[in-house]
Amino acid sequence: MPFDPLENLRDHYDVVVIGGGLGGMTAANALARAGRSVLLAEQHFKLGGLATWFRRRGGHVFDVALHGFPVGMIKSCRRYWSREIADSIVQLKDIRFDNPMFSLSTTFDRQDFTRLLIERFQVPAASVDAFFDAARNMNFYDDQSFTAGQLFEKFFPGRADIVRLLMEPITYANGSTLEDPALTYGIVFSNFMSKGVYTFQGGTDQLIKLMGRELQKSGVDVRTRCSVEKVHVDRGRVRAVTLGGKQVETKAAVSNANLLGTIFHLVGREYWDCQFVEQAEAVRLNNSSTQVYMGLKPGMLIDESQCGDLLFSSTAPEFRTGLLLSRNITSRTFSFYYPKTRPGFDRCAVVASTNANYDDWNKLPKREYEAAKQHLIEDTLNSLERYVPDIRERLDFVEAATPLTFERYTKHLGGSSFGTKFEGLAVSRAMPEQIGGLYHAGSVGIIMSGWLGAVNYGVIVANDVDAYLMKS
Amino acid sequence: MTAAEIRDAILDILHDIAPDEDLSNLKDEVPFREQLELDSMDFLDIVMELRKRYRIQIPEEEYTELSSMSSTVRYLEPRMKGI
Numbered sequence: 001m002p003f004d005p006l007e008n009l010r011d012h013y014d015v016v017v018i019g020g021g022l023g024g025m026t027a028a029n030a031l032a033r034a035g036r037s038v039l040l041a042e043q044h045f046k047l048g049g050l051a052t053w054f055r056r057r058g059g060h061v062f063d064v065a066l067h068g069f070p071v072g073m074i075k076s077c078r079r080y081w082s083r084e085i086a087d088s089i090v091q092l093k094d095i096r097f098d099n100p101m102f103s104l105s106t107t108f109d110r111q112d113f114t115r116l117l118i119e120r121f122q123v124p125a126a127s128v129d130a131f132f133d134a135a136r137n138m139n140f141y142d143d144q145s146f147t148a149g150q151l152f153e154k155f156f157p158g159r160a161d162i163v164r165l166l167m168e169p170i171t172y173a174n175g176s177t178l179e180d181p182a183l184t185y186g187i188v189f190s191n192f193m194s195k196g197v198y199t200f201q202g203g204t205d206q207l208i209k210l211m212g213r214e215l216q217k218s219g220v221d222v223r224t225r226c227s228v229e230k231v232h233v234d235r236g237r238v239r240a241v242t243l244g245g246k247q248v249e250t251k252a253a254v255s256n257a258n259l260l261g262t263i264f265h266l267v268g269r270e271y272w273d274c275q276f277v278e279q280a281e282a283v284r285l286n287n288s289s290t291q292v293y294m295g296l297k298p299g300m301l302i303d304e305s306q307c308g309d310l311l312f313s314s315t316a317p318e319f320r321t322g323l324l325l326s327r328n329i330t331s332r333t334f335s336f337y338y339p340k341t342r343p344g345f346d347r348c349a350v351v352a353s354t355n356a357n358y359d360d361w362n363k364l365p366k367r368e369y370e371a372a373k374q375h376l377i378e379d380t381l382n383s384l385e386r387y388v389p390d391i392r393e394r395l396d397f398v399e400a401a402t403p404l405t406f407e408r409y410t411k412h413l414g415g416s417s418f419g420t421k422f423e424g425l426a427v428s429r430a431m432p433e434q435i436g437g438l439y440h441a442g443s444v445g446i447i448m449s450g451w452l453g454a455v456n457y458g459v460i461v462a463n464d465v466d467a468y469l470m471k472s
Numbered sequence: 473m474t475a476a477e478i479r480d481a482i483l484d485i486l487h488d489i490a491p492d493e494d495l496s497n498l499k500d501e502v503p504f505r506e507q508l509e510l511d512s513m514d515f516l517d518i519v520m521e522l523r524k525r526y527r528i529q530i531p532e533e534e535y536t537e538l539s540s541m542s543s544t545v546r547y548l549e550p551r552m553k554g555i
């Protein structure tokens with residue numbers, strides 16, 4: 001019998017969730033726990049979206065987006081998932097920077113950053129405190145025209161080195177730049193600074209497996225390999241969705257798919273008013289990424305004290321966020337995965353990431369594309385050699401991913417790694433005002449991206465959907 | 473529900489949301505945020521739990537009514553009369 005992802009599908013659900021990324025899964029789980037009948041449809045063969053992993057010959061496992069997230073994830077997992085999931089979240093204590101301006105190691109929290117700024121960067125304690133307080137007190141309603149660059153200039157005028165320390169990790173975490181609103185910087189930076197950087201012990205595969213189990217327990221009808229092709233709107237309200245050629249009635253739909261893909265492809269331009277379409281068209285997608293995955297031979301372990309957990313490495317004399325997207329960039333982050341990531345496993349792996357422009361990769365003819373990938377791998381190995389001198393001898397497997405890879409697996413337009421710029425959040429929130437019962441819960445607006453942002457946004461949207469269903 | 477019953481119901485919800493907090497000394501007139509480590513997601517959870525348990529609908533503009541125990545009880549009393 002061929003596998004049929006639509007077997008025993010019901011004719012009707014209270015909610016269809018389109019996409020099984022962290023935002024979609026969390027919304028689905030919260031709605032099912034609130035007593036709603038929920039169908040979760042994911043086009044890929046596994047759940048997780050960008051929170052994903054893959055296996056390769058020789059027993060290698062690579063995590064794609066497990067470089068680290070803020071401590072808030074513990075509470076959100078405990079509340080909206082399970083204690084077992086929350087209890088597997090552990091701190092990464094050795095975050096390193098190595099660039100021509102400075103080399104240092106930090107626990108990446110307010111206390112340690114305060115120490116560094118005072119002792120190494122010679123800033124008066126009062127300025128440091130004032131900066132941290134300003135960042136922490138920022139919120140969603142603040143003036144959007146005040147940029148992150150201006151924030152730094154206000155507290156640390158002329159200090160390009162401090163800007164690099166404060167901004168570089170956040171640029172990697174969500175693609176934001178010095179021109180983005182200070183409030184998006186303040187919110188994300190403060191989330192990290194509250195207690196440092198955390199990871200999921202057991203790996204992404206374990207996390208998604210546990211979440212899958214919780215979804216079953218909550219009664220969510222989970223379907224993978226099941227692409228939603230259309231959301232049907234009737235008299236200004238969601239009526240049904242089509243998946244795998246079959247129509248299923250539903251009172252509400254939550255799209256975890258790309259914001260613009262949802263508006264223009266899943267629904268269609270003609271269902272929105274012109275002003276909204278204009279607003280949506282003006283939303284800028286965030287950048288994409290490249291990654292190089294390096295699997296070491298069994299038993300060939302890297303000494304933790306040699307490289308730390310997360311290393312922001314660059315040979316560029318200056319830090320400029322725009323330059324980080326270039327294909328010739330020498331700035332990258334290395335995530336080192338030791339056996340402690342997956343207790344019982346005897347492997348080390350290193351994942352190198354850069355931010356990237358989709359168009360730099362999309363326009364290449366096939367041969368050049370393959371050559372560019374090889375070039376990326378060589379550059380990365382050369383760079384890693386500075387920290388792990390015999391990396392080439394220890395290496396058992398290497399592979400690269402480009403913006404095209406991210407696009408293929410998640411259907412994100414432009415292979416966008418972190419959703420949209422800030423303006424995307426207002427568009428995402430306004431969708432249900434345009435079409436009753438239609439919601440978006442996925443990375444948008446910088447502050448609602450990343451693992452924590454996606455999970456929390458899933459809950460916020462689930463609350464709206466539940467209220468809508470109670471009224472209708 | 474009476475005011476006292478509503479207070480108990482809220483305490484029950486707070487217990488679930490913030491299992492590590494000691495609620496025995498909670499001061500009703502003082503904002504929750506000044507005594508407990510509650511963030512905006514926690515307030516959202518209170519709203520969701522009220523809807524789930526008592527089918528009480530609180531519009532987003534009125535979330536601020538839930539700032540302290542006494543303001544919450546005052547706000548909910550007329551809305552939970554029939555429960």
Ligand SMILES: Cc1cc2nc3c(=O)[nH]c(=O)nc-3n(C[C@H](O)[C@H](O)[C@H](O)COP(=O)(O)OP(=O)(O)OC[C@H]3O[C@@H](n4cnc5c(N)ncnc54)[C@H](O)[C@@H]3O)c2cc1C
Pocket residue numbers: 018019020021022023024041042043044047048049050051064065066067068069173226227228229256257258289291353406409410411412416417418419441442443449450451452454
């Ligand atoms: C290289 C990289 C590294 C990252 N590192 C980190 C990190 O260290 N820490 C961190 O916090 N964040 C990190 N992020 C960001 C984080 O992973 C994402 O912000 C988050 O996982 C996004 O979740 P989401 O809910 O928006 O959905 P996504 O993960 O975008 O998932 C959307 C899902 O919808 C599915 N879908 C799309 N269209 C359809 C359709 N029509 N029908 C059915 N299904 C559909 C897709 O297949 C996908 O599974 C990283 C991202 C990238 C790309």
